[in-house]
Amino acid sequence: MTLKRILIALALLALLGAGAAYGWRAMQGNRLPAGFASGNGRIEANEIDVATKYAARVLTIPVEEGDLVEAGAVIATLDTRDLEAQLRSAEAQLRQSRRARDEAVALVAQRASEADFAAKEMERALVLFGKGHVSEQRVDQARNSRRTADAALDAAKSHLASADEAITAAAGDVDRLTTLVADGVLKAPRKSRVLYRLAEPGEVLAAGGKAATLLDLSNVYMTFFLPTDTAGNLALGADARILLDAVPDTAIPAAVTFVAPRAQFTPKQVETKSERDRMMFRVKARVPEALVTRYIERVKTGLTGMAYVKLDDTAVWPDWLESKLTREASSPPQNPPSPPRGEGRGKGDAPRDFAEMAPSPAPGEGRGPWHRHGKGEGLGMKPCASGPCGSGFLAHPSPSPPSAGPLPLPGRERASS
Structure with missing residues (x-):
């Protein structure tokens, strides 16, 4: 019995030692090495206010909040019947000015003919006066x-110039009104998502009134704050990684595109009082546009997370800040060979979500080729029809990143008016 108890005690000690070793390695693996810095923030995108150029009544707004619209898509249409009436009047004025110019051209030709006849009459009168056949009075009359x-000819030419200017003015009115009528159709300037629908059909908007607010998804980034000693060593274009709270197991590649030229105090709702005593610099880490485009259907702003930036170019990213996305971003694309002429290309790769990607290879293993994706999913999470799609970008477990610390920075979300 004594030997059996000893063996059981040894087994328990071995299990406890293995658990402690695993915990220590996990904690060591999640530690941010030297040459890196981090800050908490929120995914943001530039907001575009689609507003009216002049006061008008809204006829239709064919979009809803959350819709993904292409560049040139109609956001709203305005009632431009009064402008269209003014345009028809301006077009009629333009036609009238052109007819007036035709009359002026004919008048110039008439006056030129009369001036030529008068010049010949004067030459003949001078000849006859030299021979004594006519009196001096006849020469004065000629x-x-x-x-x-000659004066009538000059007046006709001036009238023709005035007709030309009238045509230019009328054409300018036509162009102006044509532009105003075209501005009655509000369109999306680029591919974006509708954030707010701020007007309804029948409402009258003043000049500059907002019909909708769009999110420019071609520029998705995370804003965070770094202290002075860290921001001073950060270079524009430096590599960055983003870990979202919703998908903490997948590192998203990014690059530093902005460092504020002036330091500022961090907001109260983000940092503690002791940290507010230090001046901080606002930094933006932008997600590559190609990655956003690939997963455009799942890109969402407002998601909180942590941003990690590289301060030392020679530093190596830790394994828990590497993922399939970061390896694809750092490796050059390999274009597959085209099929022979006349043969189909097949179905290709099926669209896959971040949550369905294969686990990342272990350190030391080869890095896979460039993967092609169809219309993929994006940076957020989306409920599936048959149940939840998972809790992260990747389905395999991995060590958790360091604690996100204080609450994330507020995004640029705007309350609807």
């Missing part, structure tokens, strides 16, 4: 007729 014809 000279006066020539001067009158």
Whole structure:
């Protein structure tokens, strides 16, 4: 019995030692090495206010909040019937000005003919006066007729120039009104997502009134704050990684695109009082546009997480900040060979979500080729029809990243008016 108890005690000690060793390695694996810095933040995107150029009544708004719209998609249409009436009037004025110019051209031709006849009459009168066949009064009359014809010709030419200017003015009115009528159709300037629908059909919007607010998904980034000693060593274009709280097992590649030129105090709701005593620099880490485009259907702003930046170019990212996405971003694409002429390309790779990707290879293993994706999913999570899709970008477990610390920074979300 004594030997059996000893063996059981040894087994328990071995299990406890293995658990302690595993915990120590996990904690060591999640520690951020030297040459890196981190900060908590929120996924954001540039907001675009689609507003009216002039006061008008809203006819239709064919989009809803959350819709993904392409560049040039109609966001709202305005009632432009009064402008269309003004446009028809301006077009009629333009046609009238062109007819007036035709009359001016004919008048110039008439006056030019009269001036030529008067000049010839004066030459003949001078010849006859030299031979003594006419009196001096007849010469004076011919000279006066020539001067009158020349003045009439100058007046006709001036009238023609005025007709040309009238045509230019009328054409300008037509162009202006045509532009205003076209501005009655509010369109999306680029591919974006509808954040707020701020007007309804029938409402009258003032000049500059907002019909909708869009999120420019071509520029998705995380804003966070770094202290002075860290921001001073951070270079624009430096590599970055983003870990979202919703999907903490997948590192998203990014790059530093902005460091504030001025330091500031961090907001009260983000840092503690002792940390607010230090001046901080606002930093932006942008997600590559190609990655956002690939998973555009699942890109969401407002998701909180942590941003990690590289301060030392020679530093190596730890394994828990590497993922399939970061390896794809750092490796050059390999274009597959095209099929022979006349043969189909097949179905290709099926669209896959971040949560369905294969586990990352262990350190030391080879890095896979460039993977192609169809219309994929994005940076957030989306409920499935048959149940939850998982709790992260990757389905396999991995050590958790360091604690996110204080609450994330507020995004640029805007309350609807």
